[in-house]
Amino acid sequence: MEQDDDVIGRPGVLLVATRGPAAPGEVVVSVRGGTEAFLAWSDEPLPKGATVLVIGSRGTRQVDVIEWADPLDALGGSPAAAG
Structure with missing residues (x-):
């Protein structure tokens, strides 16, 4: 299957821990107007x-x-959150 360029550069949260190269975890990523789950390798x-x-x-x-x-979190949150 083809590479999914839409998801590259997006943050996500691990639903299942990764075990390094031994086994993948599972990540949920906000992409294409919703959230999608992927196997996650690290x-x-x-x-x-x-x-x-x-x-x-x-x-x-x-x-x-x-x-x-998120570097904006280290600065006290994103500008959208402050407004």
Whole structure:
């Protein structure tokens, strides 16, 4: 199956922990006006509930993720939240 470019660069939350390259977890990502679930692969194990960033697509509803923190959260929230 073809790579899903729409999901790359989107943040998500792990519903199921990843076990690094040994086994995928599951991530829910806001994309295409809704939320979608994907199998999530990572280089290092990541816990359930971790915020991640999708850095690649493997096609067939599988993505590569890294742990991620929204830089706007570190600054006290996004501008939309302040307004």
